[in-house]
Amino acid sequence: MMSLRKVYIITGAVILTVFLGLVAFTTWYTVDESEQAVILTFGKVEDGINEPGLHFKLPWPIQSVEKLSKETFSLQFGYQQEDGEIKEFPDETKMITGDENIVLADMVVQWKITDPEKYLFNSSDPKEILYDATSASVRSIIGNSKIDDALTSGKAEIEAEVRELLAHLIEKYDIGISILAVKLQDVELPNSDVRKAFTDVTDARETMNTKINEANKYRNQKINEAQGEKDALISRAQGDKAARVERARGDVAVFNELYSQYKNSPEITRQRLIIETLEQVLPGSEIYIMNDEGNTLKYFPIRPLEKAQPQTGGEGNSENTEGSSENTEGGKEKNG
Template sequence: MAWNEPGNSGGSSGNDGKNNGGDNEGNKDPWGNRNHNNNSDGPPDFDEIVRNLFGAFTGKKGGGNRGGGGNANSNGSLPLAPMIILVAVIAVVTFIGKGFGVVNEQERAVVLRFGSYVETKGPGLRWNPPLIDKVFTENVTRVRLWSTQEEMLTKDLNIVDIKLSVQYSIDSAEDFILRVKSPIDSLQQAANSALRHVVGSALMHDVLTEGRAAIAIEVRSRLQEYLNAYTTGILVDKVNIEDSNPPKQVQGAFDDVIKAREDEERFQNEAQSYANGVVPQAEGESARMIEAARAYKDEVIARAEGEANRFELLLTEYKKAPEVTRQRLYLEAVQEVMEKSSKVMVDVEGGNNMMYVPLDKLMEASNVAASEGRRGFTRQEIEQLTNHIKSEILNDLPDSTSRRSGR
């Protein structure tokens, strides 16, 4: 029975008054100036508390008068209209608050309304009605990495083990979220397909050595074509062939082949270096010989021209005095020939004897004597001896001398 029901005021009627006596008269209810339940230590009446709360909300005292209960019904219950309004206000505030959200600089928000695409929102504050709109956010600036390692068959029917990595980002958040059920799986399958197509069209030597960069570029181009056809919204930034090796069973043989290729390249570099040193030297020597030949040519031409000019001048002098010029030419020719000889021959005109003086032998004897510590003939002494012999011979032949002088 509620506190505000008739017959329950004052705590003096019925059995309650008998059991509690006069003690209940002093225990008043703190919410409506009424007594608590039969137990003085029990909680306050819940209906009274609710009425006071709604009274504060509506501007009226929830307790009303002590006897009649104010705005409450005859059985003590609250009116229905204020409760409905309060619930409606709380629901509206909650609905509006749950619709707010923030889109970061790196993100894009895809909005669906009743399951249909509406728009894609950029960075900033957004509001979408909950339970009506569904929002999916996706980071479109972060570069993501996916890698795989596969064994593939080359064009020349060899097996290679390739490790591939793909760096990609989200180009279209709408396509990435809505167009394909699992875009990452599509990326993996497309990358494997593109890699197998490119490697299957290349030779093993190119896959293992210098052709890896070209293969990576071709795989990226073909992979992007596949992803665009699938409308995955993925942009491939870079494809790397991180490693490519032959099967482990034949790794040793391939290492020997690679070493042989390295030796070949080293020998070629050494030969090229030697050629770079020899060829310029040969070219310089050739240029020097050409210049020397040109200088000799110029020298011979200049000497010939000089001799020709001298002969023309000599011809002029010969025409003036033929006998004197002829004798002078003879003496100059004999002097030029004899001055290079180490032997002296004395020819007496009109005589049958010719004296031979071996100056070279005398010089050799003098050198031997000097080496043995003995004194030998000096060159000056030999020349004096020769001149003395010449003078003695000329003195013994007066007739020839007189004839020569007269002539």
């Protein structure tokens, strides 16, 4: 039979081997570049490790290591995609808008672990908390939005508001994660009839906007044309004004010149003005210079002299002399 001493020796060797094995295999660990780790001493967090490489610690069960990923995770709210197949959960995505319409809204939330200690020990299931907070956030924002905004141009604003509210909730829950982005995947109506009716409404609204834009374009065109006509009329009026002012200034200058001549020779200037006025008033009349003495009419024929003035030579002079003598004789005869 084996002696008691041998039993002790074998048992001690086994224990030593186990201990050395634990020391050899549990006193070191490696952290990958995409990982972060925390050291637990008897279950209590001592330190966080973010640097990749080889690290050492006390052997198990004194210290242990928990490794978490640094990658960005995606939370799929309202659907699940696996192996290229999409499985939808309409009961989870059905919600009421602020104007009392029903829509189906699913979403993707991108998040990452930023505090491993809080992620491990501040909650039993951080992912479930994140999912519930996402549901509460999107329902709250959709519930305060109109259906038109949710289905068309208001998605970006809704995403921003959901992200802000979700980040506030996660910070309040303090579960060691951060929200990076929120993206609405699909926002649609619950059945085909409702979708068709909404599509018709949307088409009618687009047609209305098109007509309004065309009317505004026509109005702007007419306003521009009217403005151009107004500017042209103003320009012409200003031109007429300037012309009349200059004409008036010319008339004033002429009047001042006449007045200066009138002061020097009043009678001559008066006679000249009378003759010029008669020429303007009666441009086609015959002008005679007459001198009445008694009952006999005597006149001096200016118009024949004006017609004969361009002619030169003795014949013309003799004719004028004869005409004058005839007129003189005729005057004598009238006097006789």
